Amino acid sequence: MGMVPNGLLPNASAGVTRRLDPERWAVVEGRTAELIARIQPNEHSEGRRLAVYHYVQRLIMNCLSCQVFTFGSVPLKTYLPDGDIDVTAFGNSEELKEIWANLVRDALEREEKSENAEFHVKEVQYIQAEVKIIKCIVENIVVDISFNQVGGLCTLCFLEEIDNLISRNHLFKRSIILIKAWCFYESRILGAHHGLISTYALEMLVLYIFHVFNNSFTGPLENFSATLIGRNFV
Known part of the structure; x- marks a missing residue:
């Protein structure tokens, strides 16, 4: 499509650009849109996760x-x-930072054993890594619970701003879904x-690929192709 990349290493641009037949590429992008429509969030999955x-x-x-938020x-x-x-709890108490994991784990384990629980809970785990996480499965959906993860919420806001900036019917988000x-x-x-x-x-x-090609993609598949090729030059 005549894309001119920037930000690549010297002599790298020739290896990631080539002209494409617009008509044939439009057909492929249309098929890709059908695929994304099948795997992207929909009303049922949104309601279930909510x-x-x-x-x-x-x-x-x-x-x-x-306070508890998802990110x-x-x-x-x-x-x-x-x-x-991904769920994170926020609290100002220093004592809470030390005991939150045990309290949440105990609450989930009680639900796991309860016959009257609102949802089916199973496989409750306490992962004591650098960032402590309570991991469990609720209605066959994996839930990761952490504490005071400000970075996760900041990243969410940042990516939303990027999607708004790129716009074009959420091209950034659709590209992420396809590549994921x-x-x-x-x-x-x-x-x-x-x-x-x-x-x-x-x-x-x-995001880097969007920057390199100046947000000149016609659709998610074009971004996907550039990402697979361009990652060799990052």
Whole structure:
């Protein structure tokens, strides 16, 4: 399409650009749009995740004096059908920072054992990594619960601003969904918990490609192709 990249290493641009047949490419982009429509968030998945989030939010706020928010791909609306829900609790108490994990884990384990629980909870785990996380499965959706993760909310706001800036019917978000789907379902390289590439790293790579090609893409597939080729020059 005559794209002129910037920000690449010297002599690298020739290896990532070539002219494409506009008509044939438009057909392929149309097929890609159909694929994205099948895997992107829809009314059913949105309602299901919102119900699970509100359920977890109530559980946490019943045992902690705090506020609870979701961040990551769910509020950004770039999650895959198998995507998890990231939840973080905020509190000012220093004591709360030390005891929150045990209190939340105990509350979830009670729900797991209860026959009258509103939702089916299972596989409650306390992961004591650099960022402590309570991981569980609620109605077959993985939920990760953390504490005071301001960075997660800042990243969400930043990516929303980028999507608004690029605009074009949420081209940035649609590009993320397509590339995430390929990385997760086809190449199996997505998943920070397994030592693979993180979603945030992937989002930054997509953003970098938008910058390199001056936001000149006709659709998500063109961005996807440039990302696969351009990552060799990052």
